[in-house]
Amino acid sequence: MAGSSDVRIGTRVEPRLWLLIGAVTAAAAALFLASSARHPLSDSRDSLAQLGFWTVVALVTSSFPVSTPRGSVVSVSIAPILASGFLGGPTAAAIVGFVGILEVRELRGEVPWYGTLYNHCSTLIAAVLGVLVYSATVGHSANPWAPRTLAVAMLAGLVFFVVAEVLAAASVAIRQGRALRAVIANDVRAYGMTFLGLVPLAWLMAFTYELIGPLVTLVFALPLYTTRAAYRSVVELRHMFTQTVRALASAIDARDPSTKRHSEHVSGIAVEIGQELGLREADLEVLEWGGLFHDIGKIGISDAVLLKPGRLDRDERVQMNQHPVKGAEILANADRLSAVVPLVRFHHEWYNGSGYPDRLIGEEIPLLARILAVADAFEAMTAVRPYQPVPKSLEKALTELRRCAGTQFDPQVVDAFMRTRTARGEGEISADPERDMRPPTATGSALEHPPLVPSNSAQTR
Numbered sequence: 001m002a003g004s005s006d007v008r009i010g011t012r013v014e015p016r017l018w019l020l021i022g023a024v025t026a027a028a029a030a031l032f033l034a035s036s037a038r039h040p041l042s043d044s045r046d047s048l049a050q051l052g053f054w055t056v057v058a059l060v061t062s063s064f065p066v067s068t069p070r071g072s073v074v075s076v077s078i079a080p081i082l083a084s085g086f087l088g089g090p091t092a093a094a095i096v097g098f099v100g101i102l103e104v105r106e107l108r109g110e111v112p113w114y115g116t117l118y119n120h121c122s123t124l125i126a127a128v129l130g131v132l133v134y135s136a137t138v139g140h141s142a143n144p145w146a147p148r149t150l151a152v153a154m155l156a157g158l159v160f161f162v163v164a165e166v167l168a169a170a171s172v173a174i175r176q177g178r179a180l181r182a183v184i185a186n187d188v189r190a191y192g193m194t195f196l197g198l199v200p201l202a203w204l205m206a207f208t209y210e211l212i213g214p215l216v217t218l219v220f221a222l223p224l225y226t227t228r229a230a231y232r233s234v235v236e237l238r239h240m241f242t243q244t245v246r247a248l249a250s251a252i253d254a255r256d257p258s259t260k261r262h263s264e265h266v267s268g269i270a271v272e273i274g275q276e277l278g279l280r281e282a283d284l285e286v287l288e289w290g291g292l293f294h295d296i297g298k299i300g301i302s303d304a305v306l307l308k309p310g311r312l313d314r315d316e317r318v319q320m321n322q323h324p325v326k327g328a329e330i331l332a333n334a335d336r337l338s339a340v341v342p343l344v345r346f347h348h349e350w351y352n353g354s355g356y357p358d359r360l361i362g363e364e365i366p367l368l369a370r371i372l373a374v375a376d377a378f379e380a381m382t383a384v385r386p387y388q389p390v391p392k393s394l395e396k397a398l399t400e401l402r403r404c405a406g407t408q409f410d411p412q413v414v415d416a417f418m419r420t421r422t423a424r425g426e427g428e429i430s431a432d433p434e435r436d437m438r439p440p441t442a443t444g445s446a447l448e449h450p451p452l453v454p455s456n457s458a459q460t461r
């Protein structure tokens with residue numbers, strides 16, 4: 001189903017997540033018992049054959065889920081689950097929903113047992129509640145071709161989608177420390193409409209099954225397959241592009257061994273801040289790529305300047321400060337990256353107008369560039385650099401960001417950063433084993449290159 005949560009092995013399970021899993025499991029069991037009592041399954045051979053048929057169709061559609069970039073899994077099995085419910089009632093939908101979403105990766109042990117349990121129970125709850133709306137409103141002997149029946153089927157699909165999405169998003173929100181609303185908003189924008197588009201298909205499948213027979217229903221496997229293929233090609237294309245971008249970014253970082261994975265870290269932190277601010281998926285993507293590309297202009301800076309351990313003199317600083325402009329020029333011709341160009345150009349602008357290269361002030365600086373500036377500064381402060389052999393501790397870096405909020409940084413962005421996992425010391429950055437091997441950070445006075453114009457900067461090169 002769309003939006004099932006992609007709980008993977010190795011994830012630390014928080015107590016809140018255990019509570020959620022327990023509550024959802026208990027609710028699913030109670031709903032199933034209540035549904036079996038009020039809407040018992042018919043034990044006729046036809047009904048059992050029907051149940052078997054829809055379960056197999058659901059299993060086939062679930063076998064090839066598509067993982068989306070930020071933790072959800074999309075499959076098209078809502079169609080057979082709802083179809084089984086339209087014909088056989090909520091208990092049938094519960095069984096098809098619970099059994100039919102079994103995936104190969106679950107059988108291979110790639111999903112922890114509690115993740116499997118949670119996903120299956122969530123789908124059962126969504127299926128029962130959705131189909132109950134249908135059963136209570138039109139029953140199962142209604143004229144299937146009446147417009148009202150389709151309208152009620154759409155409503156049932158909407159209930160299914162909302163329940164499944166809220167439950168999936170709740171687990172993603174807990175695991176990733178994100179706001180529930182932001183996770184839901186992103187998922188709905190990403191695939192809500194396509195998902196609801198599967199409901200009329202479920203309705204058609206149900207009634208062709210009843211009126212003509214199961215074999216004809218299989219004709220609908222084609223639109224299900226093409227829908228899944230469309231999801232997949234979008235996700236794969238994006239994945240390929242991001243991998244290429246990452247390869248390029250690591251080539252930039254590789255020139256200076258001390259900035260290893262800098263761009264990747266900046267990208268991750270920027271996305272975290274964007275998520276905290278509730279930005280749209282499209283903006284998060286621009287932040288992700290902007291983080292990876294922000295220093296691409298350093299390709300044009302000579303080693304003598306880039307790798308210089310001491311202070312830069314005035315000419316060297318002038319050369320170094322050209323990297324945002326050079327970077328923007330490099331990316332200017334890539335249409336797909338046009339949204340990233342302003343981030344690259346403006347990531348060293350200051351909120352009070354004393355940054356470079358264009359001395360933009362306040363909200364003249366695009367929000368995404370203001371976010372990138374905070375992510376870049378935090379990453380640079382907590383990393384070893386030629387000019388900063390002893391990195392700042394997490395606490396000192398946070399204090400520095402707070403101190404510079406309103407002058408160098410947008411205070412709202414700094415506030416949002418303070419709420420991220422990275423700022424709370426739970427993020428990937430602080431969990432990076434290489435970082436743990438860096439020198440102790442209690443001593444302050446990091447050797448910082450003063451910028452050409454601004455002073456008192458938390459930023460580095």
Ligand SMILES: [Fe+2]
Nearest residue numbers: 294295347461
């Ligand atoms: Fe930079």
